[in-house]
Amino acid sequence: MNWRQPHTGGMVMLLAVMAVLPLFLDNSFQYEIAIKVALNAAVCVGLNLLIGYTGQISLGHAGFFALGAYSSAILTDRYGLPPMAAMLTGALGVGLLSFIIARPILKLKGHYLAMGTLGMGVIISIVLNQEADFTGGPDGMSVAALTIFGWEPVTEFQWYWIAVGFLALCVWLSLNLINSPVGRALRAVHGSEIAARTMGIDTTHYKVLVFVVSAVMACLAGSLFAHYNGYITPSKADFFYSIELVTMVVLGGMASTFGAVIGAVVLTVVPQVLTVFENYEMMVFGGVLMGMIIFMHKGLLPTLSEFIGKRFHEPDKR
Template identity: 50%
Template sequence: MTVILVVLPFILPNNYTLDIAIRIAIAAVAVIGLNFLMGFAGQISIGHAGFIAIGSYGSAIAASSFALTPVLAIFFSALGSAVIAWLVAKPILRLKGHSLTMATLGFGIIVNMVLINEVAISGGPDGMAVLPLTVGQFTFTKLRHWYALAAVVLWLAIWLSLNLYESPAGRALRGLHGAEVAARVVGVDVGTFKARAFVISAVFASISGSLLGHYLGFISPSLSSFTHSVELATMVVLGGMASTFGAVLGAALLTILPQLLGGLHGYESILFGLTLMLTMIYLPRGIVPTLVLKFRRKS
């Protein structure tokens, strides 16, 4: 993965494809975080776009209204997302199945409605401009600058995810996913581990949202929409639950596919849905785990 991230900007043909690569990297950070919750801990969330919006709006407001540097704004937005996630996690993660799904959906809807209605703070449905990202005297203006930053953040997210997977906490989360009662019997504090996974995923989403806002230079409440939340969850499932590289692949595919199908004049949504459906039928574990399993069987 390191080699791919380093070589990629030199082989991409133009700025358009480089822009897509940056968007993939930023989205993949949020999806890796959501994979902690869905893939490791086995908790479904279809309101996670709310934390992306909290990160993007928090960073934009902190930088413009409170004169914080963008780096500090991103940090405090992530910290605020962690606090909100911890407060939300305790009551929500006691639920299971459809009840949990509906509760996370409700959280996303609340964030979306607040952003739409608080016009004085968020700009309402029209959205708001975001200041450029600066680190010291350096301002990220060129696409290659942004790609370097997005690639480094993605690499760190992958590294943290892989290390968590092999750590005692990661094994506890995987055990919780497989059999919650059995995990509780062997001494795993189920509630605490669920909450930690929720907080980690929220922080990753917040950082992703902050970077996206500074990169685009403009944000709107659509960042917290139900559709966006479903896209994030689909990226996790498509690439492969509990697979870090599957999360990256899922983010890449669902970012690229709309671009490839965009010229089909009304049929792109049908083909997009058909592609996802066929993938789930023939690769039920997700793309990466299914291919890895088939390769191991052949070897």
């Protein structure tokens, strides 16, 4: 990693938080939430490349997550593949699938792109629900334990390190991609696709690339989730989960990798805290989201950074 890159500090900070967090977690349930945060965050980091940097929306990423989860479940259970091989096969399959559909689907723009990706997600969800002989139908299926070269993570503590390790890898990849010529091309696509093309950027190529990268990240996170949870149902392919992922990215702050992570933290932890409101849980949750959109419409991280910047009279960045 190049130490002179602007996001190095953020990366170090993220690793530090990950390393210190176990000191504050004192039971399996809290670890479970941390693990789910990390896996959601990994999906969001990938999705953010697509939405935040390239300006292309996807309402079907839950589908890729679920495909990863189910390929791990089905390949280990029905075909006896070792978990790592199943995971990689799933990732390869999803990579291929997303590559094939990326070109036609990314030709669409705005609402049409949203509809196209939505349709894709819904199709995946229907297949998982209906092919009950393979997937166990709406009640789902159990998933074998993960083994990594003979080592089997059992405790939540071990799983925590796997999940945050995976997240760190995704963040690192994402930062490197953004700070490369590819990243600049992506931002050019976001700014104005026509201008980018006039400059000689093969916009389709870059859009497809990002779509595939984000789909594979979601797929791998899905595989890890399935092994960790030990049970998977088609609800993970649900349209609402796709929306939740997009909300995490938007809430955290678009075009900000760490923003996506923070969005995932907030949207995964807050519902657990809100259970004290019992029947009013969803209302309060809706209220919190609306408040954030109204008062922090740029997203959590950009708003906070602006606020802190003003507070300490620092010159505005850039």
